[in-house]
Amino acid sequence: MKAAVLCEQPGELVIEDLVIDKPGPQEVLIQTVGAGLCHSDLHFMEGLFRTRVPAVMGHESAGIVQAVGTDVTYVEPGDPVVACLSIFCGQCRQCLSGNPHRCTNGRATSRDKEAASRLQRADGTPVDQMARLGGFAEEMLIHQNGLVKVTPDVPLEKACLIGCGVTTGFGAAVRTAKVPVGATVCVIGCGGIGLSAIQGARVAGAGRIIAVDMSTEKLDTARLMGATDTVNASEVDDVVAAVKEMTAGGVEYSFEAIGLKRTAEQAFEMLDMGGTATVIGMVPSNSKLEIRGIELLSEKKLQGSMMGSNQFRTDIPQMIDLYLNGNLLLDEMVSATISLDQINEGYEWMKAGTVARTVISFDA
Ligand SMILES: NC(=O)c1ccc[n+]([C@@H]2O[C@H](COP(=O)([O-])OP(=O)(O)OC[C@H]3O[C@@H](n4cnc5c(N)ncnc54)[C@H](O)[C@@H]3O)[C@@H](O)[C@H]2O)c1
Ligand SMILES: [Zn+2]
Ligand SMILES: [Zn+2]
Missing domain, CATH: 3.90.180.10 (Medium-chain alcohol dehydrogenases, catalytic domain)
Structure with missing residues (x-):
């Protein structure tokens, strides 16, 4: 065969x-x-x-x-x-x-x-x-x-x-992060995994779903999947600042669906107080994520998700x-x-x- x-x-x-x-x-x-x-x-x-x-x-x-x-x-x-x-x-x-x-x-x-x-x-x-x-x-x-x-x-x-893809992305939103009704969500990366996380957030009843990608076509597909807002990462200087401005302070739930050190850090940085960042992407085993320790004082959480x-x-x-x-x-x-x-x-x-x-x- x-x-x-x-x-x-x-x-x-x-x-x-x-x-x-x-x-x-x-x-x-x-x-x-x-x-x-x-x-x-x-x-x-x-x-x-x-x-x-x-x-x-x-x-x-x-x-x-x-x-x-x-x-x-x-x-x-x-x-x-x-x-x-x-x-x-x-x-x-x-x-x-x-x-x-x-x-x-x-x-x-x-x-x-x-x-x-x-x-x-x-x-x-x-x-x-x-x-x-x-x-x-x-x-x-x-x-x-x-x-x-x-x-x-x-x-x-x-x-x-x-x-894999749908179970992972959908599950990250619904099972790992347990996105509640009305929540403000951001998904960074709109490939198969990110689009599925957007769908999970939509089915869970999220109030606002911001999709981030570098491709306009992906962002169009993200809207079809349920994104209410989009940010083209190749067109803004600072993705975190753009998301914070759109949400008057940050999102309650963020998801990284690419597998890069920088975007995983962005997922944490864009949180509002008490928010949860879920890293789905496979960040290479030789990279370490850097977050500012003081931000933990505002009860922000960083977690992983395996297969949703x-x-x-x-x-x-x-x-x-x-x-x-x-x-x-x-x-x-x-x-x-x-x-x-x-x-x-x-x-x-x-x-x-x-x-x-x-x-x-x-x-x-
Ligand atoms: N945790 C798990 O159990 C699990 C399971 C399956 C896949 N994954 C991982 O999830 C990740 C995503 O997989 P996929 O199949 O959806 O990949 P993909 O390549 O289809 O999608 C990645 C998306 O990220 C976008 N992107 C790339 N760099 C960007 C940047 N700097 N800013 C914004 N957007 C950017 C690309 O345009 C693309 O749309 C991979 O790392 C994969 O290994 C993890
Ligand atoms: Zn897979
Ligand atoms: Zn077992």
């Missing part, structure tokens, strides 16, 4: 023909239908975060179950599913305390080190899977706790976006209901649909900042 493989860091993706194993007892083989291009893969391709190579990239995918392992009872062949990297063991302290997205027991949901790799090259070289999913591939072999069954009413080329603090087996079906009844916009988030072979071009568009989400359609 064809897959997009990262062979070195930094490096582009190479389309290879790989051998995929049969499902182990807890594993599910999925025929991929749609896969979204998330910026996290690009961070790895650029070498900002280390990963084992060779590895099939991709972690925002949906498809149809083809085969299941002997101990799988949750799904059966033919079921439409969305994959999510928040693979939970259901037994560790984080899982049992209601935070399965922070599961610490990855070993329980992975193959033993001595066992055959799920993916291999024809010469037997083991190939890793990004986030233990490897979603940029015609087929995925994953643990059953890394997928959720969804209604056949949802097109899988759209539902795949919920697997999700409980995806229940959240994703709810988000699909929101999509089907028109409250969650997914179609409008897709700027381009491509084939697997065009994946590097898709990532070039992301680097240029010209697209919201690009989706690989495996039927194309």
